[in-house]
Amino acid sequence: MDAPFLIAAVLTLLSAIAAISLRNVVHCALCLTLTFLGLATLYLQLGAQFVGLTQIVVNVGAVAIVIVFAILLTRSSDNPGESRFNKGAIWAGLICAAVFATLVVAINTSYVSMKSGAPAPPLTVEKIGHELMGRYVLPLEAIALLLTAALIGAVIIAMKESNEKGGGQ
Amino acid sequence: MTLETWLVFSAALFCVGLCGALIRRNAIIVLLSIELMLNAANLNFIIFWRYGVNADAASGVMMVIFSIGIAAAEAAVGLALVIAVYRHFKTVNLDRIDSMKG
Numbered sequence: 687m688d689a690p691f692l693i694a695a696v697l698t699l700l701s702a703i704a705a706i707s708l709r710n711v712v713h714c715a716l717c718l719t720l721t722f723l724g725l726a727t728l729y730l731q732l733g734a735q736f737v738g739l740t741q742i743v744v745n746v747g748a749v750a751i752v753i754v755f756a757i758l759l760t761r762s763s764d765n766p767g768e769s770r771f772n773k774g775a776i777w778a779g780l781i782c783a784a785v786f787a788t789l790v791v792a793i794n795t796s797y798v799s800m801k802s803g804a805p806a807p808p809l810t811v812e813k814i815g816h817e818l819m820g821r822y823v824l825p826l827e828a829i830a831l832l833l834t835a836a837l838i839g840a841v842i843i844a845m846k847e848s849n850e851k852g853g854g855q
Numbered sequence: 856m857t858l859e860t861w862l863v864f865s866a867a868l869f870c871v872g873l874c875g876a877l878i879r880r881n882a883i884i885v886l887l888s889i890e891l892m893l894n895a896a897n898l899n900f901i902i903f904w905r906y907g908v909n910a911d912a913a914s915g916v917m918m919v920i921f922s923i924g925i926a927a928a929e930a931a932v933g934l935a936l937v938i939a940v941y942r943h944f945k946t947v948n949l950d951r952i953d954s955m956k957g
Contacts (some may be wrong), residue, residue, distance in 0.1 A: 702871045702872070703871055706872070706878075706879065706888055737901060737916055742916055745890075752931060753886075760883065771880065779874060782874040785873060786866060790866060793863060826897065836929075836931055836932050839935075843932070843938075844935035851945075
C-alpha cells in the first residue's frame with residue numbers, strides 16, 4: 687500500500703462522511719466537491735488521465751455549481767431545532783454496515799485475477815477520440831440527445847408555475 | 856496495490872453514499888449521496904479496466920465517460936425537481952412532503 691493512495695483514499699472517505707453528516711448544507715456541498723477531487727486523483731493513480739480530468743471538469747466544475755445553486759434557491763427551509771436525521775437512522779446505519787460487510791466478504795472470497803505490478807495500459811487522448819468517432823459513435827449521439835432532453839426538461843420543471851394569474855411569466 | 860484494496864475502498868464509498876441517502880431528511884443531501892454512489896460505481900469500472908484481463912481496450916474509460924455524462928443529466932433533472940417541490944411545499948424536508956400518504 688503506497689502513500690499517495692492512502693492519502694487520497696483517507697481524504698476522499700473523510701470528506702464523503704462529512705458531506706453526508708454535516709448540519710450546514712453548503713458545507714456538505716463543499717465536502718462533496720472535495721470528495722470528487724479525491725476521486726479524480728485516484729483516477730489519475732489508476733492511469734486513467736482523461737477520466738480524471740473529465741471528473742474535475744464535469745463534477746467539480748459543473749455539478750458542484752448546480753448543487754450550490756439549488757441550495758441557494760431552496761434557502762431558509764431548515765428548522766434549526768429539528769434533527770437532521772430520520773427517525774429510523776439507526777436501522778439505516780445497521781443496513782449500511784451489513785451491506786459493507788457483505789461486499790467485503792464477497793470481494794475477499796471470490797476469485798479475481800490479481801496483476802498488482804502490471805503497468806497501466808497505454809491510452810492516449812488521440813485513441814479515445816478515434817474510438818469515440820468510430821466504435822462508440824452511436825452511444826455518443828444517444829448521450830448527446832439525452833443531455834439535450836434532460837437539460838430542456840430541467841428548465842421546464844424548474845420554471846415558475848403560472849396558474850394563479852393565467853399566463854405570463 | 857492489489858485489486859482487493861481498491862474494491863474495498865470503492866465499496867466503502869458506496870456504503871457512505873447509501874447511508875447518506877437513507878438517513879438524511881434534506882432532499883438535496885439525498886441527491887448528493889446518490890452522486891456519491893454513482894461515483895463509487897465509476898471507480899469500479901476504472902478499477903476493473905485497469906486490473907482486468909483485457910486491459911488494452913478503451914472499454915472501461917468509455918463506459919465511465921458516458922456514465923459521467925448521464926450522472927450530470929441526472930443531477931440537473933433531480934435538482935430541478937427539488938426546486939419544483941420546494942416551490943410547492945415550501946420545504947425540502949422529505950418527512951414533511953407527505954401529501955400522497957394516506
